[in-house]
Structure formats: C-alpha cells, structure tokens
Amino acid sequence: MQQFQYIDGVVRWREPKNTPPGLIRLRTPYEPDARTGSKREVDWSGYKIHLSETCEPDTPHLITHIHTTPAPVTDVVVLEDIHTALADRGLLPEEHLVDAGYVDAGQIHHAHRDHHVELVKPVKATTVKGQATADVFDNTRFTIDWDQRQALCPGGQTQRRVARRPKPGWHCGHPCPFRRPTLRPL
Structure with missing residues (x-):
C-alpha cells in the first residue's frame, strides 16, 4: 500500500510524491x-x-527530562510540552539553552508568558529573500554587542538588557522611524 498503488486494475509503484507522509508511513512491521x-x-x-x-x-x-517523539516531528512543536513537563517536576530553568530548531517568535512569547523562561538560542541566518528594504530588515542590519548584552537596531535605538529577564512589553521609549502603523507587537 505504501510503495504500490492499484490503478485501472494494475498494481504500480508509487511516485515518491504520492507516498504517505512521514507521520503515518510505516517503516518496519516489527516496530x-x-x-x-x-x-x-x-x-x-x-x-x-x-x-x-x-x-x-x-x-x-x-539529565532532567527525556521527551520522545516520532522521527518526523519537528523540534519547535515539542518545546511547550518539554517546559510543561519540567514545570510539573519543579525543574524549569530561568534560562533554557536551545538550538535554533526549537525556537520561533511564538515559542519565545509562550515560554516567557506561560513559564517565565528566557530562551537562549543562536541567531538564525538571514531569512529575508533579496535585499532588506527600509521596512524589512534581516539580521545583518542589527548590531549585537554580546559583552554589553545590547542590540542596536537600524533605526538607531539601543535595547539594553538591564535585568536578567526582560519585562514584557519592553520598548525604548522613542518611536521607531521604520514602524508601519499596521504592525503590532506580540
């Protein structure tokens, strides 16, 4: 069934694009x-x-927690479950060091809102297609001073991290010259 299909009374090999998705495709009858x-x-x-x-x-x-998933499950979808399991056992860290595969903007927001956890992760490579414009910035347009723990945005504003854990709703107090009225913070 996974490698073959029945078409017009004939059994044929499936094209790779017509095979079942990884989450339901059996790999071995023994497992x-x-x-x-x-x-x-x-x-x-x-x-x-x-x-x-x-x-x-x-x-x-x-080792404080082991979370097992089917092989094709992406890392980013399990982070909330991991945080919940760690919280249930009183083992939730203030800072959670993760690789880039576990993080997106939503995860950063949920980790802070739901568990008061700061995610520490590598900066992702540029993801904006083409050149950055006046209203779209890739990560190369920001200057990060790791020693001072601050970032300088293309608008010239500096975000200084004065506390170990930033407060929600942080802003520098000055209007951003690049911000469009339709954009909203998380």
Missing part, C-alpha cells in the same frame, strides 16, 4: 510506531529524543 526522520543530510528510522540537562558551571550536568 509499528517507528517512522523515518530526516535532518540535513542524515536520515534514520525510529524516533527522535529531546534531552534536557542542567549546565551550571559548578555542578554536575544531569
């Missing part, structure tokens, strides 16, 4: 819940495991 995963150049059959561990410099690094 009916295993699925095929792919990330960059690596393909595998089975599951994906998301580990959470402590990383304080003066304490042992301990």
